[in-house]
Amino acid sequence: MKVHSETIDGIDVVILKGRLVSADTQRVRVAMLQVVEEGHAMLVVDISQVTFIDSSGLSVLLSVFKAVRKRGGEMNLFGMTEQIRHLLELTRVEQVLASYADRQSAIEALRELKR
Numbered sequence: 700m701k702v703h704s705e706t707i708d709g710i711d712v713v714i715l716k717g718r719l720v721s722a723d724t725q726r727v728r729v730a731m732l733q734v735v736e737e738g739h740a741m742l743v744v745d746i747s748q749v750t751f752i753d754s755s756g757l758s759v760l761l762s763v764f765k766a767v768r769k770r771g772g773e774m775n776l777f778g779m780t781e782q783i784r785h786l787l788e789l790t791r792v793e794q795v796l797a798s799y800a801d802r803q804s805a806i807e808a809l810r811e812l813k814r
Contacts, residue, residue: 700715700716700717700718700719700720700723700726700727701714701715701716701717702714702715702716702726702727702730702731703716704730704734706738706739707806708806708810709739709741709813710739710741710742710743710806710809710810711734711735711738711739711741711742711743712742712743712744712745712802712806713730713731713734713742713743713744713745714745714748715727715744715745715746715748715749716748716749717748717749717750718749718750718751718752718756719746719749719751719752719753719755719756719759719760720751720752720753720755720756721753721755721756724755724756724758724759727756727759728759728762728763731744731759731763732762732763732766735763735766735767735770735772736766739772740767740770740771740772740773741767741772741773741809741812741813742763742767742772742773742774742775743774743775743776743777743802743805743806743809744760744763744774744775744776744777745777745778745802746776746777746778746779746783747777747778747779747780748778749779749780749783750780751782751783752783752786757786757787757790757792760776760792760796761792761795761796764795764796773797773809773812774796774797775796775797775798775799775805775806775808775809776796776797776798776799776805777798777799777800777801777802777804777805778800778801778802779798784798
């Protein structure tokens with residue numbers, strides 16, 4: 700699992716690539732929480748290059764979401780595959796984490812909240 704981050708107009712974007720599974724979750728969690736702690740508490744997570752997520756991976760997304768909310772922010776996902784969308788629906792995680800089709804839509808939704 701590779702993790703990369705960038706900032707676009709005060710909104711942090713984390714790009715995940717690969718399999719988000721238990722072997723990588725601690726490292727990914729630490730990397731994402733570091734972005735949250737150093738950033739603006741407005742986070743977009745690009746999962747378009749994530750090929751698989753297990754229960755530990757879902758836990759990472761939810762714990763980062765909670766950290767963002769604790770800082771008064773919001774977190775949006777975008778780019779999920781049909782398989783990952785189905786997993787989020789089955790686990791009801793989609794009721795907690797907002798998801799968008801593309802990066803621009805996810806960023807715009809957060810910009811609206813900042814106004």
